[in-house]
Amino acid sequence: MIIIIVTGVILYVNYSGSRSMHEEHTDTLQENTEYALIQSLSLVDKGLILFDQSLDYRLREPMELFLSAYEESGGDPSAIDLVALKNRFGPGYELYIINEAGLIEYTTFAPDHGLDFSVYPSFYEKLTRILERDEFVSERITSGYSGTETRKFVYKPTPDHRYILEISYVDAEILSMRGDLKYTEAAAKIKEMNPFLTSVRLFNVLGQEIGNSGVNPDEDLLRTISLVLTSGESYEIVDPATGTMTRYLLVDLSHGTNPEEMNLVAELVYTTAPIESRLEKILHSHLFIGVLALLIGGGLALSTTMYFTRPIDDLMEDTEAIRMGNLDHPVRISKLPELRSFSLSLQEMVSRLQGMMISLQESEEHYRMVVEDQTELICRFLPDSTITFANLAFCNYFSLDCDEVVGTGFAPAVHPDDFEIYTSLYSSISLNEPVLTVDHRIILPDGETRWQRWNIRAFFDDNREIIEYQAVGRDITEAKEAEEALRESEERYRFIAENTADTIWIVDLDFNLKYISPSVLKLKGFTVDEALSQSAEELLTPHSLEEVQALYEKEMAYEATGEADPDRTVIFVTEEYTKDGGILCFENSVKLMRSSDGTPVGLIGSSRDITEKKQAEEAWEEAFAQIEENIYQASILNDQIRNPMAVIMGLADLEGGERMEKIIKEVYKINDIITRLDRGVLESESIRAFMRKRYEKDGYSYRKDEDDSQT
Structure with a gap:
């Protein structure tokens, strides 16, 4: 009876320990899996941030031109030729004008026309803050609320704070490089590391599945996603009928600087069937051992119990060591068939975790190489100015050794005239305004002065204290010189136009x-x-x-x-x-x-x-017309006098005598008058010819309907 009781107690304790160990192993594996998933997604997101920030400089100048077009329109967006303005920027750009109600009122991108952001409270609140301030706001590369292609978005309010000007930009090369960093690939690798994990899906804040946007989630799933995003707590659904457990986790990618819209919800589906099957086998084996122990007798009871409990203790010790983070701890393979499979699974899990760590290190090295290959000057530094990272472009620009500069307090020499505004902007960084862009001059070691544009982002800890800065810069000296030349050219041409x-x-x-x-x-x-x-x-x-x-x-x-x-x-x-x-x-x-x-x-x-010239032309034409009319009338009068005078001369010849002589004398007087009149007509024609020649010399066009030769 004692043997039965002792054997039963031992078997029960052994079975309970095995079950507890299985459950603890499963929980540990689950915790490690979920932790690795969140870390992998965060690492991918940090890599994507570098690509997102590399496009900021391509959108600042178009935004200033967009703002100038709005000001030139007198604050009337309908007067802006958005298509012509877009064409000036080149391919890949789209323009939007958002009104105070959060509605896209004007745009070159038809799918987004009329899009109402007020239905997205969080984003609408952000638009309201942008409208109230005068600053250039850069967003992450995203597909947008209309579900179209992935684009980079920036915003800036109009000076009258009635509209928000928005520009989106897509660069095929950047998107191609960015496409190598995928959340879904990181999730797929995590799935391969846990034999009990059957599927992993990721959803954005709109409930859209990452990597499978063509599938619309049902209402229950949308409510669950919304609950996790709102509460920040995980949510678990156990389905005994299918032997599955589904967990929903919040993947917080905001980091205190990214917008909450970048957060994800991960859905992990675990199967409990293998665990239950193993527990059932362990139960059967323990029952068998119990019967065998009863048959062998009390003499073998103690040795048999020790035989079965020692491997479990070893396995529990191994599990505890691994749980504490010692992945190099060797897993002792049990000789018991019931525990051997579990030992092998634990060993396989450790191997996969080690592989995952190696993969994460390789990914980190890959991202580091991507940063090193950037042409922009990139560095990270602590609040006390200690450099923690500098890419090759940064080191080459300042003639530094990348291995030696890390850990030093190196800082470029800011031009004295720019130092005050530089320090003022630098000190304005806060949790609400974690990013600033500043243009200033620096003095290189050889004494040369160059212009630079820096985009500086601060990172905060849980206590809202700045723990590190990241700076991305580029040399804009040539652009500044071109801008100054353009300004001088515009001033010259404006002076000519205005004078x-x-x-x-x-x-x-x-x-x-x-x-x-x-x-x-x-x-x-x-x-x-x-x-x-x-x-x-x-x-x-x-x-x-x-x-x-x-x-x-x-x-x-x-x-x-x-x-x-x-x-x-x-x-x-x-x-x-x-x-x-x-x-x-x-x-x-x-x-x-x-x-x-x-x-x-x-x-x-x-x-x-040419009003006076036109009036002079008309006066000349009137003078010509009057002269021609006088000549014409004089010619008619000449004929009207000479014809009757010829008749009088004929009649005088017929009459003869003294009277004839008087008539002829008077006729000669009249003829003399007519002759002088003819000379006057000729002089008038000469005057007219002289005036016409002078008229045409002064640049007037002369036209006459009648032939000048007529008299």
Whole structure:
């Protein structure tokens, strides 16, 4: 009876220990698996951050041009030609204008037009903060809320804080390199390391499965994902019918700097069938051993119990050593068939964990090589300025040895004129504003002064204290010099435009004025703002407007043939209203403005006041007409007098005598008068010829309907 009781107690304790050991082993394996998964995903995310930040410099200048276009539109987004602006930036760019309600009101990217961010409270709150501040905000590379291709997004509010300007950019080369870092591949490797893990899936904050966006999750799954994201706690579902346990874990990738939208939820499905099967086998074996112990007797009871419990103790010791982190501890393989499989599984688990650690080290080395190959200057340093990492580009730029600079307090020599603003911006970094971008000059060891642009990000611990900085910079000296040259060029051309007597103007293809020089005030009495607000109907007389429209249609039809000279200049005359209600005559020289691909986008021209010239031309024409009329009337009068006088001479010859002589004498007097009149006509024709020659010499065109030779 004692043997039965002792044997039963021993078997029960042995079985309980085996079961507890199995459960502890399973829990340990599960904890290690989940920890390795989170660490792997975090490591992948840090690698992705480097790629994301490398695109910031490509979006800053387009954002400034976008902001300038908004200011030039007078705060009217509808007046901005987003497509033309986008084409100026080159391929890969898309533009968006978000209103105060969080709605994309204008965009070059049709799938996102009308997208309402207010339905995403967390992101809408972030947009509200951006709208309230004046800063350039860079986001991570993401697919966006419309589920389209992966893109880089940046934001900046308008000066009047009515809109947020957004630019997205996609670079095939960066995305290709970035595509080598996949969350799903890291998850797949973790799955291979745990024999009880049947599947691993990852979901973003929208409930979309990473790597399988074509599958829509059901409502229950969406609620579970939302619960984990909100509470930050894991969630577990046990299904005895299928022998599975499903766990949902929050993968926190925010790190105090990334947005919460980058967090993931991992779904891990474990099978309990192998464990239950092994426990069942252990139970059967223990029952068998119990019966055998009863048959052999009390003499063998103690030795048999020791025989079976020692391997379990050894296995438990091995498990405890491994649980404490000693992966080099050898696993003793039990000779008992019931425990041998478990020992082998434990040994296999340790081997896989060791392989995982090696893989993580290789991944870390891979990411380090990626950083080393970057052309940007990259370094990391502690709050006390101690360098913890510097890539090859950084070391080469400052003529440093990468092995020697780590651990030192090296810092570039900031130009004295920039030092105050540099330190002011540097000290403004906080948990809410963890990133800053600053342009400043440095002085190299050889005394050369260079411009640099640095993107500096701070990393915080759980106590919200800065523990490390990461800086990504590049040399922008050539860009600064080009910018200064462009500014000087713009000042020269603006001075010419503002001081010339002619009016210089630019209109779009709808005849809307986009620019006009200040000379319009002197010529027409309108200020620049008044002139820019005028329509074509308010600017031109009806007759001139009709002629200009006809000429425009003719030129655009000629343009469509492909035979037109793209640099041709068209000259025409218009009549335009002045502010006091008068009308002036202008001679216009106009050319087409074209985009980078040659497409007409507007007209540029200069207008010269020719009103006085026109009036002089009309006065000359009236003088010519009056002279010609006088000559003509004199010629008629000459004929009307000479014809009757010939008749009088004939009648005088017939009559004869003294009376005839008197008549002939009077006729000669009349003939003398007519002769002098003929000479006057000839002199008038000479004067007319002289005036016409002078008229044409002064640049006027002379036209006459009648032949000059007629008299």
